[in-house]
Amino acid sequence: MNNEKRVKNTRGRTVSSKRWLERQLNDPYVAQAKQKGYRSRAAFKLKELDEKFRLLRRGGRILDLGAAPGGWSQVARERVGDDGKVVGADILEMEPIPGVEFLHLDMLAEEAPGLIKAALGGEADLVLTDMAAPTTGHRATDHIRTLALFEAALDLAIEVLRPGGGFVGKVFQGGATGDVLNTVKKHFSDVKHVKPPASRKESVELYLVALGFKGRKE
Structure with a gap:
């Protein structure tokens, strides 16, 4: 048919x-x-971002937050190879992916940074998140809700990244602005908003790519 x-x-x-x-x-x-064999079309968004920014290096330690159903984790595993480490974390369950360690946890939990670093075997080279709140049809509301997820992922990334590492997260509408953008710029040396070709034309999603993590401020 x-x-x-x-x-x-x-x-x-x-x-x-x-x-x-x-x-x-x-x-x-x-x-x-x-x-x-990818679990979602979103896999191609990460592939395109990687081709543009060389995010995923052989042997790298990668954290995929909000990993389910697993499309980004699949791409990360392909790119870092057997010498790398990919940890997917989500409050939702996810079917196993060969070569990917999955943590069923709430990223807001106090123990989350320690569990993630233990699973990675050290600090992360790159933290990824393709999380978005369920859409309501009201763009301003959807933007605020997704930005809250972005902020939570950013806070966790700051706790687990190595100096020089990177962070990629989804935002809506005009991207990260105001205090959120200032926080990103405070911790990373290179910050860009990008819409990869695989994002649907009618979609309001953007990805913030932040590279050159400056380290945690004591």
Whole structure:
């Protein structure tokens, strides 16, 4: 059955679910993800960010926060190789990925930094997060809620990164601004907002890439 027929056979669906299905059926990244065995099309966003900024190095220690379903962890594992270490952490359960250690934890928990560094075998070279709050349809609200997740991930990254390390996180609308952006610039020497090609054109998501971690201030 071709895609056109499959869309026509969706009577009874809501308008929003029909639009989502049409996007999925016509999205080349969805097809590529299925073909290559990635758990989500988001894997290609990380691949594109890595190609631009050389984030994932052989032998690196990588933390993927909010890792489920695992697309970013899969790409990280491919890039760092057998000599590297990838730890995925999420409050949600995640199906195992070969070569990836998964921690079922709340990143706000007091013990989280210690558990993560123990799993990594040291400080992280790179902390990643593709987390976003469930959307409400109200852009300002979605931005605030996702920015809160970004801030929590940033705070944890500051606790577990090695000097010189990097942080990549998702934001919405105008990106990280105000006090949040000032905090990022205080701790990292190179900060950029980027929209990778794999992000849908209609999406308001951006990724903040922060490199050159300056170390924790005592």
